[in-house]
Amino acid sequence: MKTCAHKHTGKKQELASLTGRLRRESRKITGPRAAILEILRHYPHPLTNKEIFAELPKGSCDLVTIYRAMQMLEKLGMVKRFDFGDGTARFELVGEGDDGHHHHLICTRCASVVEIEECFPEEIERRIAIANGFTGVTHRLEFFGVCPDCRK
């Protein structure tokens, strides 16, 4: 039940390391995939599929291909899906070995995002699990507020 042992060092992963992970799973390295990974590895924050699409050299690939790529990458544990509550999924690249579990602080005015190190206290989570007889408990947690720039 390790939940918070991530070190969010924001260091870019090598593209070779990423394609290697794909190859190991007998996935093909295609133009679209390389392009998508290339975008992801340069961004420190979660991106929506549309945002990835917009960053991609136009014509690189179809939006649907991005949806399919993200589904697959998520299944392989190479990206983590985040939900900011606006009905649009966001994805962030996850380092090898890391489970990607962490949280964000989102500005409700301008939607800027800050990666957060803090996590829900394990001890309290454990207590909640036990009190209700649940096993394998995790959580989804995001913070919202007004950022310095938007505070006018």
Add this chain to the structure above:
Amino acid sequence: MKTCAHKHTGKKQELASLTGRLRRESRKITGPRAAILEILRHYPHPLTNKEIFAELPKGSCDLVTIYRAMQMLEKLGMVKRFDFGDGTARFELVGEGDDGHHHHLICTRCASVVEIEECFPEEIERRIAIANGFTGVTHRLEFFGVCPDCRK
């Protein structure tokens, strides 16, 4: 920045109290609305619009009317919207004065829901806000795990 001063006593609200709140906002008490509130006040857990629709005596009202009612009730602060990450909004009636802020523990197998008293520690949240220069910080938090019944 009070976030967790709720008492989740699960006690049903009087229908009269609910309609009173509507009246005060010069909202009309209609058949559909009374029926919807009637359902909500009997359920201790968040319901989707479809679930409310299903509980309603058939023909009571259109699904769209429920969507509109929930939008309005949310704006008046009479219901709170929750997001369990499955792309479907859920609503729970909120007591007068209460802001409805609380969390849930959801079974990933059978989707059963437990209301949770615990909240993210205010002190840590304050620290996060200050560290990043944000104001008016809150959070969205839900727990997921396998319930006793599903643990087989």
Add this chain to the structure above:
DNA sequence: ATTTAAGTTGCAAACGATTTGCAATTAAAC
């Protein structure tokens, strides 16, 4: 280098949740 089989892609169409336009209806005040 050529073949081959599995994995991929684009495009159109399908989906599910939610919203919107609009004319017909109704609650509540006069």
Add this chain to the structure above:
DNA sequence: GTTTAATTGCAAATCGTTTGCAACTTAAAT
């Protein structure tokens, strides 16, 4: 009762996401 603003139902539109399918590559086998 009349009047007026709020509300409803129904159809159609939106938005994010998924799926069907035929054409097309990648990577492994020959």
